[in-house]
Amino acid sequence: MLSPLFQSLPLLSLLIWAPILGGIFVLMLGERQQEAARLFALVVSILIFLLSAWLCYLFDNTATLMQFVEHTVWIDTFNINYHLGVDGISVPLILLTTFTTALVVIACWTVIQTRVTQYLAAFLILEGLMIGVFTALDAILFYFFWEAMLIPMFLIIGVWGGPRRIYATIKFFLYTFLGSVFMLVALLYMYSKIGSFYLFDLYRLPLSLAEQQWIFIAFLLAFAVKIPMWPVHTWLPDAHVEAPTGGSVILAAILLKMGGYGFIRFSLPITPDASAAMAGFMIVLSLIAIVYIGFVALAQQDMKKLIAYSSVSHMGFVTLGFFIMFSILEQAGSNTDAAMGLAGAMMQMISHGLISAALFLCVGVMYDRVHSRQIADYGGVANTMPVFASFMMLFAMANAGLPGTSGFIGEFMVILSSFKANAWVAVLAATVLILGAAYTLWMYKRVIFGDVANEQVAALQDVSLREVSFLLLLAVPVLLLGLWPAPLFELMDVTLRHLVEHIAQSKIN
């Protein structure tokens, strides 16, 4: 299917480095060329999105091996390679990344007025680094992108954020940095055994259960902070509330997914036995996140904080989907059932990426007009912004997991596979459908419905064409994935089955 010309094109490198170089170019334009910088960033981000769409088109979803592999020696002395490749897990995440970055560039068009070029450059560079995380096949290369990504995010929150931005961004940086360094030690430990950082060498490395458990814990510290899981989630509400709208969108849509990606790419296949041994613990943590954080979200006064807690709660489904698999395997369930939990978790990641991005953008739209995120400052917005209200209705429903939206599919699949393992877990997890509906729709009711609360709300202008465009761009995939999720599952199916087969085998020698 691939013609030789396409095969020789380093598509993944292009996806990583084109945005980074674009970002550097934007930076060099200087503050006086704001309009040019905006246009250039928009063009670059759209081109990158098209490129990733093309990647998705060329991707062969029947192959189990990594595709579009690029391999160049990077540090010869220590067998570290610039090794890239994608499979059914990374392709959807790459698409999500390029899509959201383009949205963020559109969304900041008139909102950001200070240091515009630096803002755009930060997002473009961040995009390249995030794609790097999703494509790296060498653990050190992965770590390289994983950590480097903190720098632009640190600046985005710190420079363009709200009043408590400095506290929030330093907390964000130190939290995630502390989590990741343990992963580095774990990687070095495995390197001292086999002398390679290649992901599939690590997959094959036999390890005793004790070793696996230590490595699992080291990985857990890195990924749990990113996802974030209860009880290491406390940086997220701060970071979300203080970040500018674009920062919140990227944070919710992609950075959190990196934690999930880390689990599925590192923890599960490298330490399958430890994952199985600690699955119960992980399921409990996930359930606490789902139920307890759901209640916490119910009590929030600040819209962004509410969505942040809702993110933690929804991401609990992702970890639940990953680890419920082990109960199924233990009860001699089929690999197909186990793969369903994984597929549900993946679906939940993509869908949550879209929905949380949409909700943050909705809050951003209101914030730009009223300069408040407090629920109490609003009321009756539907009277003055009817078009906006209907968009937000869709996203609120999706967040509550209404059938027909993408939010339903992932949660439903995870609950379904939980039933196969343990009915009680499923029942507890299903409460999120009620809780989610409660906090989202209650917020929606207080903000959108009712009488016009104050003069500021009365003076609101409905969404502009630019705002309609990005809300529409998000509404389409949310509905599309909700009604017809099959293409996404087909994309991931073979990879996930292959992964489950690998995980089901013990690595203890």
Next chain:
Amino acid sequence: MLITAEILFVLPELALLGLACLTLVCDVFSNNPNRRVTYWLAQVSLLGVAGLALYLYPVGTVAVFHQHYILDPLSVALKVTVCVASLLVFAYSYHYFRQRDLLQGEYFVLGLFAVLGMLVMISAHSLLTVYLGLELMSLALYAMVAMNRESGTAAEAAMKYFVLGALASGLLLYGISIVYGVSGTLVLPELAAYLEAETDNRIMFLFGLVFIIVGIAFKLGAAPFHSWVPDVYEGSPTAVTLFLATAPKVAAFAMAIRLLIDGMLPMHIDWQGMLVILALLSMAVGNIIAIVQTNIKRMLAYSAIAHAGFLILGILPGLYVEQGASYAGALFYVIAYVIMSMGAFGFIILAGGKDHEADRLDDLKGLADASPWFALVMLLFMFSLAGVPPFLGFWAKWYVLKEVVAIGYIWLAVLAVVFSVIGAYYYLRIIKLMYFEQVETAPRLSADTGLRVLVSLNGLAVLALGFAPGGLMEICSRVVGL
């Protein structure tokens, strides 16, 4: 071997001695207030010496002068590092002193003699040669700290440095005398051979070893022998601080390698334990106390203590060739640290003006608005010192940790990374001041073009080596002999 033939192997040192004297004489007879001749002569000398050292690289490993002096790949690498680092430091210093009308030819002459001392330390192959080089370097450095006669703090710093330095030298010498008294030899490999065979006088050796370690720890600025570092770094003129923070670190590293690995490898069980304590204490003291500093030079001094701790961690593996573990990580670390700290102190010189030093943290407020490019360069240095990829500092930490994990000290690696996360906080604070704080009147940079280019190149080097550290790693591991 004939003495005359042996002289060829110390050609770099002899050349430097001659050139340093020539520079001194030229400076005396020069009445140009810009000291252009002195400066360029010093620079040419350093370049020439580096070239000579490289020229001798193919010789391989040769010990001359009755085994007191050695020429090996490690010494060549370190000599070139010291010369190039000093060359760049002189370039920074020239701008610094000229801007403040403090230019004195003695700075360069003393600097050259200090470099000569370092070269001797690097090539030392006996206890006595180590001491000789150390004293030559230290005396020159004491005088350099006191260069600015008008400044009270500089005089205080010099006094402190001198008294404590003399004490440390005394302790080192005491340790050396004990070791010599028991083993009857000064030459390092003979000492190692003696230690290999002899097991009776272990306790005496241990006694001597403790004093030797104290001497090394003092010169590296490791806790608990660090109390001079903050005062001297803060009190000295920034250009001298820049010098102290770079080349002498390399020399101190060489001293540690020569004494501990060349001379006392059979006792590595004993010194490893001591180094673990030094490393942990340094990382803890450095990283935690740096958080409360309000003066950048003082903060970077505590950061230097923390980095000394990491460097010691890198020396810990010694030379386990069969496990593929070695002190190559420490070698990489010290070179990386020289490049990064040169940039950070160079930036302070750049940010300062004719009559003020930009050494308070508040001086950096709002810099990202006033000078986006240099704020970005400083951001590179800070993230690099914190050990965040994609910068050089990450690979330095990576390499050391890899060696430490390879010899099985995983708990130590875990503690080290936790301390480096604590350390990240104060580097982030500098970035916060530059980027997140707005001020009415942002500081304007008044530095000349040469200095701007120098700092920019230094920043780009940190970035470039972050993306392509392979070459330097290759050199380090090959020089160590793996």
